[in-house]
Amino acid sequence: MESNLTNRYIELNMGPQHPSTHGVLRLKLTLDGETVKKVEPVIGYLHRNAEKICELDFYCDALIYFDRMDYVGAMNMELGYLEAAEKLLNIEPPERVKWIRVIMAELNRIASHLVWAGAFGLDLGMLTPFFYVFEEREKILNLFTEITGSRQETNYMSIGGVYQDFNDKIIFKIKEFLSEFPKKLDEVYNLFVKNDIFISRTKNIGILEPEVALSYGVTGPMLRASGIPYDVRKDEPYLVYDKINFTVPISKKKDVLARFIVRFEEMRQSVKIIQQALDKLPDGPFFNPKAKKSLMIRLRGEGDVYARTESTKGEFGVYIVGDGSVKPYRVHVRSPAFKNLSVLPYLSRDVLIADMVAISGSIDLVFGEVDR
Amino acid sequence: MIDVKEVEEPKTIPIIGSIEGMYTVFKHLFQKPVTVQYPEHKEDQGDRFRFRIYLSTDDCVGCTLCEQVCPNLTITMVSLDKENPRNKRKIYPSVNFGTCTVCRNCEEICPTDAIYLKDVFETARTKNSFFYSPTELEKNEDEVRR
């Protein structure tokens, strides 16, 4: 009883069943009144042992577990795994497949950022934009159903190819979507950034210095909003990103608002990328005959491979060790959301609870990926 | 050289921007709702949408490839007493839909196209079991329901 009286700090628990936290994040807060003195993220509530399960299955089967890591941007996860697995198995996808993968990954990047924007709005108490962005995302998911056969966990890409080919109807539908999308995006964007209260909630909040960001291993839009133009798509181009003309948006403001604007600019760049990819889409087969479907479970790989891609949250790295059998010996994932989360305690020193919520919302956490 | 573009913070006029936002929200009052009233109206799912696994026991040769490729033990082979000259071992796949992730690997690997998926997705069952035996996999969904 005595300790309760002398202790001026309040211990408060946010999550894992708290309306503000994304997924199942649990935050142990030490509060001095309204001020947050210390934040301790507790993770592991969605740990599904994905890395280990991948070792128990064939190379082609690991895809469904990667789908379920970052379930909001599942295509980027599949892409990250395949970049590594195809290098290990010595299977080069045909040219058409590379372009198709770029289109799918960028469509999913838009969908993922839209979900983030909506959830961020809810964090700050904006109820309505959530539905507008989800309406746009729904159109993308309908496109996915048209292309891949399922909405979110698509399992669309396979080793050396894709599940099914694009046809004229699909290309027409994507173009139709892209022609309307930028207008809707601007509408939602203005709904956010023209609002005085939104600006006051985000401007100069959660300033992340570039040196700190680098030392914590922060990547993706978080890092770019701190002023460092690091993008794997540009720095180490995979697929056909070197043939596509796009810019990397950065901001020198380093705050939550900068992260918001950078993500919206990235969506606009993604639209540009998809339009170029649709124009340049070459003809050809949509899978490598070496990885024909009946040979799916006989692919053997030896050695170790690390491949990195730019997922929606940041640099997504996959490390695979093969021992010459049909199953990988070890699969390791460098998950960007996990690394980005590690900077939350640094950012949330001596801020108000409301700001802490805004900061943790700006990180873009998907817990399937953090816990794996 | 990386093509870098520095984004700028939008210039806003105080209060006017917020009122614009309020007007944008109010404008949506006159738009058609996008909700789909599910049981009454069913949306077109597209040509490639797949969910329910079907099996043609006449074509199945009992090669167990689908069981091997299945990532999470959804498919298990069970023996079934049925005259099929191509299936000497008399084993056929059975599916537990409780764990099926619709990865469609079984459909792709099947050498005789005995296993195939269709766009039937209303597989709610009255029993607390999603386990489909090979004969049930052959039937349509409304015939299976017990």
Added chain:
Amino acid sequence: MSLLTRIAMILSFLGHYPSYILAYIIETLIVIIFGTVVVAGMVYFFRKYMARVQMRIGPNRVGKFGVLQVMADGLKLIQKESIMPQGRDDLPYKVAPLIIFIALMMGFIFIPYGPLAWLGTLTVTHSDVSLVILFALIAIMPIGELLSGIVSNNKYAVLGSLRGVAKDISFEVPMMLSVLAIVMMASARGVSPLDINGVVQAQNIPFAILEPLGFFVFLISMAARASYSPFDMGESDSELVTGNTTEYSGLRFGMFYLGLFGTIFLGSLILSTLYLGGYNGPFESYLGFIWLLIKTLVVVVISLTIWLSMPRVRIDKFVTFGWKYLLPISFINLVITGFIILGGIS
């Protein structure tokens, strides 16, 4: 001829005073029923409006267009078990929702509703100090909020009610100052200024046109009083679960919920009474009640649009805003009002 006298005439066989006393009670009951129905309608209207603005359909299963949804929800809340936290302070815990609900319902009694066709004036009370009583009732409601938060033995609730108190203190002084300007205005016209009825009669020109600053201050204060977004920092669901109502369930939670929507409606009612001319309309005034309802509905739609399109204000920013901007603005408003009265414009 007012509704009161009509009821009293029907009851005249009881004698003069008993009939009037009974008529008062009956009319008060009618207003309370009106208040409850209006609050339930408000919940329905909010859900439907929010749904349509968000491109959804909203309640449409229970009854035609889902009109019975609110009733179904209410029945559900009544049936639910009231889960109470351990270590609560029992009496304040149970009294807190009642304070809010009763203060809200009593607030409806003091509004001048104006005449409606052959029924005559619907106004219940004709107190000389009804304005003071009304704002006293509005000032009681934060007590319920504060009690509910502090006694429910929950950290979220304590933080929420502390925020609520900080918010209430920072907007109520400017609110009362802007009301003071109205009283000045009304007294200059020779009506009894503390009677809301007098204030309404004084509005040949709506006070919102003469005192735009006061209107602005009062609009913000009413939004903050009802504590919807952007001023819902007391129950901000993304930070403090639901703030002071975290530990409430069942009917007690329902009272808080109805209190929220009732306060929006009551605030809009007061706003249209004090600033938009109340039951005065451009045409013949025997439909004054309809005018009042139309004005209130417009204010309600504006409030709900604000709710749905704004993020939450940070509590310290709101306190700063209240003391550094709202208070000076309301003082300036007072001075301007003084000049208006001296200039004899009114």
